[in-house]
Amino acid sequence: MIALEEFQFKRLLVAVDASENSARAARTALALAKKMKAELIIIHVVLTPRDSFAKIASPAAALAEYRSLAQVEGQRILDQIAKLAESGEVVATTRLLEYSYSVVQSIVEEAANEKVDLIVIGKRGLGRFKQLVVGSVSAGVVNHANCCVLVVK
Numbered sequence: 001m002i003a004l005e006e007f008q009f010k011r012l013l014v015a016v017d018a019s020e021n022s023a024r025a026a027r028t029a030l031a032l033a034k035k036m037k038a039e040l041i042i043i044h045v046v047l048t049p050r051d052s053f054a055k056i057a058s059p060a061a062a063l064a065e066y067r068s069l070a071q072v073e074g075q076r077i078l079d080q081i082a083k084l085a086e087s088g089e090v091v092a093t094t095r096l097l098e099y100s101y102s103v104v105q106s107i108v109e110e111a112a113n114e115k116v117d118l119i120v121i122g123k124r125g126l127g128r129f130k131q132l133v134v135g136s137v138s139a140g141v142v143n144h145a146n147c148c149v150l151v152v153k
Helices: 020-036 059-087 103-114 128-134 137-144
Strands: 011-015 039-047 092-100 118-122 148-152
Touching (some): 011 020, 020 039, 020 059, 020 148, 039 103, 092 103, 103 137, 137 148
Parallel strands (some): 011 039, 011 118, 039 092
């Protein structure tokens, strides 16, 4: 068995949302970054709904309101984790990735662009059957990332 400490991760990325699994992933990423003296990139992806707004009387106004609220909530989440990073003396930057149709693609592309060594992400609480049918963000990131991925339960 290989100990995580044997790896020399210098740049970590954690993808966060408002879930408890995401909070656990953020705490894990913060602890790893501190222990390894690594830089931490904290991202939140604002998902753009595909068809939901087409059925509303004023889809453009509804989409604009959704985006505004989603940006505020995303920034709130990022600020909370950045504050924890600062108090833990972890060098961290935050990024709000806006208007994505694919959370998986956004996370994988950001990791590649930033040349991170490790992506830390929370696991969704889907059952096995549902996971096979619809998949999950964590499974998608594991399958498509070009770096190590740590999935936190």
